[in-house]
Amino acid sequence: MQANVNLDALLEKMKAELERVRNPVDVEKILKCAEAIKPLIEERETERLLLEIIGKNTKHVTKGFCHFKNGY
Amino acid sequence: MGIEEKGWDEFLFTLLFIGSIMGILFGSLASDSDLNGGLFFVIGFLLSSAGFVYLVYLLGKSNCKLYKRYGESHVLRYLELSNSQSFSKVIREELKKYQLTFEECVSLMKSLETSDGSLTLLLLKNELDKFITKIAQGDFSGASEHMKKANNIFKTVKVLRPWHFGIQYSQKFGEFESDHIPKVLSFAARACDALYLGDVEKMRELLNEAREMLDERDKFVVGDVKFFKYLFEFHYFLLKAVVEAYEVEVGAVSKLAEKQAERFAEAKPVEVPAHVEKVTVSAEEPEKELYRGEVRFKMGAMSQERVGTLVITNKRLKLTGKYRLRGHVATVALKAALRAAGVGEVYEDIPLSEIKFLQLKKALLGGYYLEFKARGKKYTLYTDAAQHIYNLLKQYGAEAV
Numbered sequence: 001m002q003a004n005v006n007l008d009a010l011l012e013k014m015k016a017e018l019e020r021v022r023n024p025v026d027v028e029k030i031l032k033c034a035e036a037i038k039p040l041i042e043e044r045e046t047e048r049l050l051l052e053i054i055g056k057n058t059k060h061v062t063k064g065f066c067h068f069k070n071g072y
Numbered sequence: 073m074g075i076e077e078k079g080w081d082e083f084l085f086t087l088l089f090i091g092s093i094m095g096i097l098f099g100s101l102a103s104d105s106d107l108n109g110g111l112f113f114v115i116g117f118l119l120s121s122a123g124f125v126y127l128v129y130l131l132g133k134s135n136c137k138l139y140k141r142y143g144e145s146h147v148l149r150y151l152e153l154s155n156s157q158s159f160s161k162v163i164r165e166e167l168k169k170y171q172l173t174f175e176e177c178v179s180l181m182k183s184l185e186t187s188d189g190s191l192t193l194l195l196l197k198n199e200l201d202k203f204i205t206k207i208a209q210g211d212f213s214g215a216s217e218h219m220k221k222a223n224n225i226f227k228t229v230k231v232l233r234p235w236h237f238g239i240q241y242s243q244k245f246g247e248f249e250s251d252h253i254p255k256v257l258s259f260a261a262r263a264c265d266a267l268y269l270g271d272v273e274k275m276r277e278l279l280n281e282a283r284e285m286l287d288e289r290d291k292f293v294v295g296d297v298k299f300f301k302y303l304f305e306f307h308y309f310l311l312k313a314v315v316e317a318y319e320v321e322v323g324a325v326s327k328l329a330e331k332q333a334e335r336f337a338e339a340k341p342v343e344v345p346a347h348v349e350k351v352t353v354s355a356e357e358p359e360k361e362l363y364r365g366e367v368r369f370k371m372g373a374m375s376q377e378r379v380g381t382l383v384i385t386n387k388r389l390k391l392t393g394k395y396r397l398r399g400h401v402a403t404v405a406l407k408a409a410l411r412a413a414g415v416g417e418v419y420e421d422i423p424l425s426e427i428k429f430l431q432l433k434k435a436l437l438g439g440y441y442l443e444f445k446a447r448g449k450k451y452t453l454y455t456d457a458a459q460h461i462y463n464l465l466k467q468y469g470a471e472a473v
Contacts, residue, residue: 008403018201025180025184025187032172040153041153
């Protein structure tokens with residue numbers, strides 16, 4: 001990498017990359033779709049972690065007593 | 073069932089094994105002295121161990137109830153959110169809160185899937201365009217704001233996956249799994265903050281961080297999109313240029329300070345006359361240079377000490393400080409960053425009549441320095457010729473305290 005790099009040239013390159021992007025989509029609406037999904041994905045992740053924790057803490061004692069129809 | 077029964081067997085077996093070993097041990101010990109006592113002891117021990125087994129059984133049962141009550145609801149919710157079909161039912165309900173229909177999101181996802189080029193650039197284009205405009209103007213505060221917005225948008229959209237809307241897997245959405253994109257965006261935002269504040273210490277920290285990222289900068293290329301790589305490089309070079317210019321300036325200041333101290337030690341003490349004859353210079357009179365020399369100076373009370381050239385004529389005071397950049401092309405952004413860090417280019421041209429509150433002050437380590445105000449700014453000049461300059465300025469129309 002050259003020590004002497006033209007910062008203007010890098011700015012121009014970035015501009016050129018952005019100009020290549022066409023077909024603008026409705027970002028606001030896509031954001032809304034994502035915002036609606038985000039808490040659900042986060043909830044799924046917490047549920048998964050919770051199940052792992054419950055599983056770990058109770059596994060040894062309850063191994064012989066509990067039975068799940070769904071399994072885990 | 074098999075595994076669970078085995079677990080139960082193991083548990084019971086271990087307990088009985090320990091119980092009988094202990095029973096035999098205690099029993100044999102007791103039988104040495106008294107046969108009946110030993111027998112009672114063994115029976116008592118067996119009974120108590122049976123009680124213990126029952127207690128553990130009860131404990132396990134209640135634990136199992138707890139597990140079933142909470143665990144099962146979590147299992148069900150987890151399964152509901154993991155399955156594509158049941159998830160779409162949940163999301164339909166959720167979307168109502170956002171006044172959107174499921175079908176709208178589906179068609180938006182399809183338009184994303186069929187679009188050309190990078191999804192990330194497509195979604196961040198607006199913010200990134202604004203960011204580039206701000207950077208080109210040298211407005212780092214505004215640039216940082218847009219960078220932070222872009223990062224937030226990325227963090228929000230990165231959860232989107234086609235299967236949420238019953239669409240088959242698409243390679244395009246793999247971009248959202250990149251850890252490098254938010255890393256670069258966050259780096260750029262923090263760099264802009266430091267450049268705006270002129271915080272050289274923070275810039276050094278960021279530069280060290282950037283040096284560690286240099287090796288992986290090829291991973292900032294997403295598909296054939298090099299934007300994020302350029303974004304990283306731009307900030308790296310900008311930080312590097314400012315930090316280097318700052319260090320060179322600080323070095324120059326300490327070097328000159330040393331030289332001035334040496335000259336001061338060698339020079340004969342100069343008396344400062346209490347009164348100087350004022351000289352009036354008419355407008356028609358040609359401009360004549362009276363003094364030229366290298367000085368250390370400060371503009372403003374808290375600013376960075378600099379090295380510059382002081383020129384005094386019979387009409388004006390000129391103070392110039394250049395930044396010491398070798399080979400760098402001075403962009404607007406770089407100039408703004410250097411100015412914020414206190415090592416920007418200085419070109420002050422002040423008519424002597426505008427110099428007010430001129431003062432010759434004694435420095436702590438011997439020698440004198442000059443202070444004055446002009447155009448609402450406070451100037452401090454450190455030079456071993458302070459007395460001489462003080463007299464000149466007073467003579468030619470500066471207003472001394």
